[in-house]
Amino acid sequence: MDLPALFRAAAPPNIPPLHSAPPPRGNYIIEKDNNIAIEGRNLNFSIKTRKGDLVPILKDCSLRIPSGQLWMLLGPNGCGKSTLLKILAGLLNPTSGTLYLKRPKSFVFQNPDHQVVMPTVEADVSFGLGKLNLTEDEVKCTVSKALDAVGMSAYMQRPVQTLSGGQKQRVAIAGALAEACKVLLLDELTTFLDETDQARTLLVLVVMEDLTEHSQ
Numbered sequence: 685m686d687l688p689a690l691f692r693a694a695a696p697p698n699i700p701p702l703h704s705a706p707p708p709r710g711n712y713i714i715e716k717d718n719n720i721a722i723e724g725r726n727l728n729f730s731i732k733t734r735k736g737d738l739v740p741i742l743k744d745c746s747l748r749i750p751s752g753q754l755w756m757l758l759g760p761n762g763c764g765k766s767t768l769l770k771i772l773a774g775l776l777n778p779t780s781g782t783l784y785l786k787r788p789k790s791f792v793f794q795n796p797d798h799q800v801v802m803p804t805v806e807a808d809v810s811f812g813l814g815k816l817n818l819t820e821d822e823v824k825c826t827v828s829k830a831l832d833a834v835g836m837s838a839y840m841q842r843p844v845q846t847l848s849g850g851q852k853q854r855v856a857i858a859g860a861l862a863e864a865c866k867v868l869l870l871d872e873l874t875t876f877l878d879e880t881d882q883a884r885t886l887l888v889l890v891v892m893e894d895l896t897e898h899s900q
């Protein structure tokens with residue numbers, strides 16, 4: 685998979701060059717570099733068939749994504765986009781290679797029905813905040829701000845099953861925003877959306893990118 689050809693950057697990266705030493709293999713690495721949101725080096729992923737043969741899915745993928753930018757992974761069916769995204773999200777372990785991701789990170793699934801699961805919009809966006817030890821008022825304020833950012837504050841008390849696909853996507857993004865994620869991974873965001881919802885959802889992401897850039 686030829687990553688440089690598949691990625692389209694919103695702006696050219698202005699970041700230091702890769703280290704010249706060969707990267708260590710076989711581990712996740714956590715490094716501190718505020719300019720970098722994601723860096724993968726020589727990522728490989730193979731699956732084992734029933735006969736025990738190894739089938740390579742990703743071969744030597746290296747990528748570097750600066751903070752505060754919106755990037756899109758493009759490529760033909762079956763080239764490995766979802767596999768790479770699942771590795772970045774921590775849902776799959778690479779067979780070898782090293783990976784750095786800024787934390788906290790959030791992953792928005794292709795189908796929001798797999799993610800938006802609580803009875804109401806407010807409950808769903810609050811769900812991930814349980815681990816943050818916030819007061820009730822802080823939770824309410826955080827949820828309200830996140831829903832406002834995605835244009836869904838009027839839907840706070842709505843049962844989630846009454847929302848459209850695009851509205852559920854935006855609730856899923858609000859959940860990620862509420863958790864103040866530094867990296868947001870989105871899998872085929874627009875698959876279930878009509879043109880209007882696609883435009884609205886992409887607008888939310890562009891606004892988020894802008895907000896992130898100004899908060900660096």
Ligand SMILES: Nc1ncnc2c1ncn2[C@@H]1O[C@H](COP(=O)(O)OP(=O)(O)OP(=O)(O)O)[C@@H](O)[C@H]1O
Binds near residue numbers: 741763764766
């Ligand atoms: N668990 C698995 N077992 C067998 N093959 C797999 C498995 N997971 C992925 N593959 C194969 O790996 C390749 C990459 O799959 P992946 O879903 O990452 O592609 P993609 O680029 O996201 O495709 P699409 O654009 O069609 O969604 C495909 O050929 C797929 O059949």
